[in-house]
Amino acid sequence: MDSIQAKTHIIKDLFAFILIVFVAYILQDFLIPIVFAIILSVLIYPIVRYFEKRFCFNRIASITIAIIIFTTIVFFIFALIGIQFEEIMNKSDMYYAKIGSKLTSLIEQTEHSTGLETDDFVGSKNIEVKEIVKQNSAKILNFITASGSILGDFMLSPLYMFLFLLYRNFLISFIYRATAKISTKQKTRFVLKELYKVQQNYMLGLVMVMIIVGLLNSIGLLLLGIDYPFFFGFLAALLLLVPYIGIIIGSIIPALIALATKDSYWYAFGVIAIFSFIQFLEGNFITPKITGSKVSLNSLVSILVIVLFSMLWGIPGMILALPITASLKVIFDNSEKFKSIGFLLGEAEEKYFNSKAKNRLKIWKKIRNKK
Structure with missing residues (x-):
């Protein structure tokens, strides 16, 4: 009987999970701005409290000032990126040509050293290479534009x-x-405080982290003599909003600029090496x-939830993905x-990695003491 009840509970939980995921997918246009608004509300809440306590402003005035400050900063960042x-992009044709x-020169060298025909893997040397560069650069720029303007697309978020x-x-x-039936008020208050923290x-x-990584990226690009070092350094840092993938995308553009403006291929490899080291x-x-x-x-969980949430939203x-999962962890x-x-x-924790080794050490000590 107990096993039947346990299986019933598992089926109910699984059905509830599937239903939540289905609703989250169907209502994504409604839910995503709200989730952004909740997280950003937590971010600017200390500013609201500061105006309420320090200047004795009423709640409406304090919230309005805080949101204006936040939206002004966001608008300034995006405007600077756009400019x-x-x-x-005005120099893009020159970059593409170089x-x-x-x-093309690299492909010719590869052809001479390996005996492979250029047409086998790239087509016409003079046309296709340039087109390949343009197409891939356009994809990268589209990704950056999409990820960088996510907050700007949701006009209702400030209202929320x-x-x-x-x-x-x-x-x-x-x-x-x-939550009165499933938890005490003290327990709920504790969970809410933990979620806020x-x-x-x-x-x-x-x-x-963005500020520190942006400075490190900029210094690295500055030492290599890459054009627009601070712009590319902080752009890659801004793309940390997209964990793991963002900084990789952010390193490709300055690497291409280095390839176009420097005499040696090693500058492009240097850009990727510096960004990889900073990512580490x-x-x-x-x-x-x-x-x-x-x-x-x-x-492991971080990578999995990023993949799953990217499929969902x-x-x-x-x-x-990460702030939602961190909140779920508090609840769980x-x-x-x-x-x-x-x-x-x-x-x-380290003890879970080393538990077997410690147990073996204890057994070995016992055997040695008996001898």
Whole structure:
């Protein structure tokens, strides 16, 4: 009887999960701006509280000022990116021609050294190489444009942010009432505080990581003498919004610029090497140190949720994957039913890697002591 009930609960949970995913996919145009608004509301909430306490402004005025400050910063960043991109695109024909000639020369060298015919793998030397460069560059630029303007596309997000911050006490009271049958008020309050801390740590930590990575990228490009070093350095840092993939895409454009403007191929390899090294530092030292253990997810889970959310919501899903999963981890950690899933999402501590070795060491010591 117990086994039948357990199977019934599993089927219900599985059906509920499938239903949630289905609804999230169908209502993505409605849900994505709201999720962005919730996360960004958490980010600007300290500014709202500052104006309320420091200047004794009423809630509406404080929220309005905070949102104006935030939207002004976002608009300035995107406007700067657009202006710089326009300047670069004005030189695109020159860049394409230089890259095409270098790749053609490289293909000819490959042909002479390997005996392969150029037509076998690229077609006409003078035309197809240039077209290949243009097509791939266009794809990269489209990705950057799409990922960089995600927030700007959702015109309702500022309105949602305003309403969430305005009705924050009312919404919290609703959550208390909704969870009254399954949790105490103290437990719910604790979970809400943990969710707030997770989002604050993630968002503020992400901003700090972007600044540090942007500076490191810019210094590396400056040392190599690449054009527009600070623009490309901070653009790649901004693309950290798309974990793992963003900085890779951000490194390709300056590598192509290096290929077009420098005499040696090694400058392009140098750009990719520097960005890869900085990506290694960011993933293993900078981000774990700044964001802290409260938002730590193990690497396997991070990659899997990014892939799954990208399938569900596209590029916005890739951006939202980690903060949503970190929030789910907090909820699972405080749920007896799903605590094991929360454990699975978290960082794998060293003791779990070394447990077998320690057990073997203990057995060996016991055998040695007996002898």
